[in-house]
Amino acid sequence: MAGLEDLYREIILDHYRSPRNKGELETPPAHRTEGFNPLCGDEIVVYVDTDDDGNVNDIKIGGQGCSISQSSASMMSAAVKGKSVEEARQITSAFKRLMSIHETSVGGDGSEAEADDLEIDPDIKLGDLEALQGVVKFPTRIKCATLAWNTLNQAFDEIDEA
Amino acid sequence: MSNDTIDVAAIRRDFPILAQTQDDKRLVFLDSAASSQHPQQVLDAMNDVYLNSYANVHRGVYQLAERATSAYENARKSVARFIGAPSANEVIFTKNATEAINLVAQAWGRANLGPGDAVVLTLMEHHANIVPWQMMAAEIGFEIRWIEVTDDGQLDLSNLDQLLDGAKVLAFTAMSNVLGTVNPVERLTAAAKAAGAITVVDACQSVPHFPTNVVEMGADFVAFSGHKMLGPSGIGVLWGRMEMLDAMPPFLGGGGMIVNVTRDGFSADAVPGKFEAGTPPIVEAVGLGAAVEYLENIGMEAVRKHEVELTAYTMRTLTERLGDDLILLGPSEPAARGGVFSLAFADVHAHDVSQVLDEHAVCIRPGHHCAKPLMKRFDMNATARASVYIYNDTDDIDALADALVAARDFFAL
Numbered sequence: 001m002a003g004l005e006d007l008y009r010e011i012i013l014d015h016y017r018s019p020r021n022k023g024e025l026e027t028p029p030a031h032r033t034e035g036f037n038p039l040c041g042d043e044i045v046v047y048v049d050t051d052d053d054g055n056v057n058d059i060k061i062g063g064q065g066c067s068i069s070q071s072s073a074s075m076m077s078a079a080v081k082g083k084s085v086e087e088a089r090q091i092t093s094a095f096k097r098l099m100s101i102h103e104t105s106v107g108g109d110g111s112e113a114e115a116d117d118l119e120i121d122p123d124i125k126l127g128d129l130e131a132l133q134g135v136v137k138f139p140t141r142i143k144c145a146t147l148a149w150n151t152l153n154q155a156f157d158e159i160d161e162a
Numbered sequence: 163m164s165n166d167t168i169d170v171a172a173i174r175r176d177f178p179i180l181a182q183t184q185d186d187k188r189l190v191f192l193d194s195a196a197s198s199q200h201p202q203q204v205l206d207a208m209n210d211v212y213l214n215s216y217a218n219v220h221r222g223v224y225q226l227a228e229r230a231t232s233a234y235e236n237a238r239k240s241v242a243r244f245i246g247a248p249s250a251n252e253v254i255f256t257k258n259a260t261e262a263i264n265l266v267a268q269a270w271g272r273a274n275l276g277p278g279d280a281v282v283l284t285l286m287e288h289h290a291n292i293v294p295w296q297m298m299a300a301e302i303g304f305e306i307r308w309i310e311v312t313d314d315g316q317l318d319l320s321n322l323d324q325l326l327d328g329a330k331v332l333a334f335t336a337m338s339n340v341l342g343t344v345n346p347v348e349r350l351t352a353a354a355k356a357a358g359a360i361t362v363v364d365a366c367q368s369v370p371h372f373p374t375n376v377v378e379m380g381a382d383f384v385a386f387s388g389h390k391m392l393g394p395s396g397i398g399v400l401w402g403r404m405e406m407l408d409a410m411p412p413f414l415g416g417g418g419m420i421v422n423v424t425r426d427g428f429s430a431d432a433v434p435g436k437f438e439a440g441t442p443p444i445v446e447a448v449g450l451g452a453a454v455e456y457l458e459n460i461g462m463e464a465v466r467k468h469e470v471e472l473t474a475y476t477m478r479t480l481t482e483r484l485g486d487d488l489i490l491l492g493p494s495e496p497a498a499r500g501g502v503f504s505l506a507f508a509d510v511h512a513h514d515v516s517q518v519l520d521e522h523a524v525c526i527r528p529g530h531h532c533a534k535p536l537m538k539r540f541d542m543n544a545t546a547r548a549s550v551y552i553y554n555d556t557d558d559i560d561a562l563a564d565a566l567v568a569a570r571d572f573f574a575l
Contacts, residue, residue: 004521004572008514013573040513041530041543064543066513067573144513 006134007141008067015071015128020078023060025049030058031159035151037143042069046151050159054085061148068132068141073148075129085156087124092149094124099146100136168460168468170555176201176456177553187523190561195339195367195502195549196527197389200453204392207452211445219444220418220435234444237451238434244454245384246375247401254400254407254434255447259366260290262385262400263333265437266362267294269413270383270406271331277303280329282359284309284317284345285539286338289532291364295333309334311539315341315492315499319349326357333361336368336379340531340547341492342473342499344368351380360406366390370551371469371500373462382406388446393453397446400437407433414439465552469501472550476503476559483563487570491540501550504531505566510573512544518572519546522565 025032025047035044042065049058059081061073076095080088097120135145174180177199182189191199217227219234235250242250256262275281281295285308299306307325310318315338326332332354337344347368351361360382368374369384370391376384383406388397402410412419412430416439421429430436457465474496480488480503491504506512512528519526526548530537537543548562 004518007517008572040528041534041537042513043543064511066511066544068513070511138517141513141517 007138009131009134011128011131012067012071015074016067019061019070019074021060021074021081022062023047024062025058025060030060031155031162033151033155033158034063035147035154037065037069037147039143040066042066042144042147044069044073044148044151046073046148046155048152048155048159050085056080056083056085056088059152065147066144068135068144069147072129072132072145075132076148076152079127079129080152085159088152089156090121090124091126092153094120094126095129095132095149096146098126098130098133098136099142166461166464166467168464168552170468170553173201173460174553176203178202178205180553184523185521188557188561190522190524190558192548192550192554192558192562193525193527194370194390194551194554195547197395198370198392198551199553200392200394200449201456203456204394204449204452208394208445208449211448216445218441230444233448233451234442237447237454240451240454241399242401244374244458245369245399245401246377248377249404251432251434252401252404252407254402254437255442256385256398256400256437257396257443258389258398259364259385259387260294260398262383262398263291263362263364264294265400265413266383266385266402267298269410269437270360271295271298271302273409273411275302275304275330279304280307281305281331281333282307282309282325282329282354284334285311286315286317286341286343286533286536287333287335288339288364288366289534290366291333291335291362292535295331304330308535311341311536314494315343317343317345317350319346322350322353323357326354326359329354329357329359331362332359333364335364335366337365337371337500337502338492338533338536339367339502340504340533340536340545342502342504343493344372344499347379347381355380367500367502370457372466376401388450388453391450391453392456393450394446396443397450399450404433407437412436412439416440418442460552468552469550470497472554472556472559473499473501475556476501476548476550476562479556479559479563480505480566483567484570488566491542491545501554503548504545505548506542506545507570507573510569512546514573515546515566515569518569519562519565522561522568524548524562524565526562 030047030049043063045062047060059077215229217230219231239250242253354361362383363381365386369386384401389395419439489506493499516528
């Protein structure tokens with residue numbers, strides 16, 4: 001049985017205590033997307049501002065949730081800010097792979113399967129995000145960890161469609 | 163076992179699942195409001211049907227089928243006796259309480275509700291007593307009105323007459339699954355009756371824990387689930403006044419609910435068959451019947467007394483051990499509530515709390531408890547909910563308090 005320290009690494013608690021990029025962005029120009037975890041009631045709001053060249057100029061996170069969902073969102077915001085949308089999608093795919101989400105695995109809402117089809121650039125580094133790997137040992141918490149990422153992906157899809 | 167006190171140690175011996183340990187710790191099960199555990203007597207009764215008397219009911223003429231039918235119908239009689247129903251035929255077996263409420267909303271609602279009508283709900287309803295009405299409102303176009311909830315977790319009945327004015331239905335919970343609030347059922351049904359509205363009572367949290375008499379409740383319909391009262395999942399009950407059930411169209415169509423079917427149409431069977439289309443949950447009904455008998459042997463007055471005492475102990479212990487760090491939703495008076503405790507720390511999320519509690523082998527439920535409008539009212543998106551039943555004692559509550567202290571300290575922000 002995995003212990004609490006496998007789940008709650010210090011860096012996770014640090015991001016929970018001091019979330020990066022917390023707040024709101026003006027919409028427009030930023031795009032606002034909400035995500036829900038219907039099981040536990042967690043809500044996340046991702047504000048993402050992309051420019052015409054397809055770069056994530058700014059990102060802010062709102063909403064409330066547990067330490068896993070909040071720290072994952074915080075680390076995500078730090079990881080994708082300043083990157084291109086394409087890189088951000090790659091990081092998302094790499095992170096979901098870290099969470100062991102494959103086409104036949106949990107979720108299966110289509111968007112995840114699609115994301116998983118992406119060829120992930122071997123140069124993509126997850127860095128701090130790898131601290132969340134312990135979540136895999138607590139299957140009910142995987143949805144907490146992926147909530148922000150699914151919401152970000154949805155935001156990118158909505159921006160593409162607009 | 164005496165009639166007014168509960169011997170928890172003896173009861174626990176009837177529940178094999180509670181004897182297990184988790185990482186060498188005694189399993190502390192405090193999630194009965196979500197689903198309760200099963201005594202050996204229920205498991206034996208179900209197993210006995212499978213081993214000795216299983217066949218489809220109301221169909222075969224062979225002895226096995228007759229025994230199965232008789233076991234199924236005896237369960238209906240036991241449930242009727244348990245809730246004080248004037249007739250066993252008023253007890254309809256459903257999949258769960260959710261289906262029971264959907265049955266009323268759809269079958270009664272389609273026949274009786276129209277645009278411009280109003281249905282009154284309370285803000286402390288479980289989604290099972292909200293969404294079925296919202297679905298029908300979307301289809302039919304009636305108005306949904308809400309009875310508000312006070313800061314102390316009670317229904318705000320100050321404008322009840324106004325809300326009921328012109329309403330056709332008052333649907334409410336007998337006891338909140340989040341706040342533990344015990345609602346004044348008889349006052350509400352009387353007010354509705356005076357206003358000409360029918361009443362639908364979600365009794366999921368009350369029937370397992372209180373003496374129940376549907377006639378005294380004064381309701382037209384009462385819904386509850388088997389799996390929260392020591393029975394199996396997959397079986398629920400809708401009790402309705404025969405006059406109402408008789409006048410209603412069927413809900414689901416299929417085998418078992420008809421008298422005759424021709425190319426041109428069908429004629430529906432009498433109640434309860436009319437509302438039990440298809441092969442019913444036969445063994446589950448028998449399990450529920452056995453659960454009812456188990457509770458009757460203990461005595462529901464004794465069950466309630468035990469839970470009021472344990473509730474008082476829980477509130478006192480949590481206050482002593484955690485003070486202002488812990489928020490407990492709901493009424494502050496133990497006798498005004500059932501054994502359901504929605505807990506929240508200002509800075510530790512319910513999901514994280516229950517993760518730490520799991521390390522201590524303490525099973526509770528984090529989340530919104532299928533009552534999002536109520537959670538919004540209290541400006542929370544999740545609480546950690548502990549709930550007690552006949553097999554819980556003060557040791558369980560002490561373990562809960564220890565684990566909550568550990569959770570607070572682990573996340574000391």
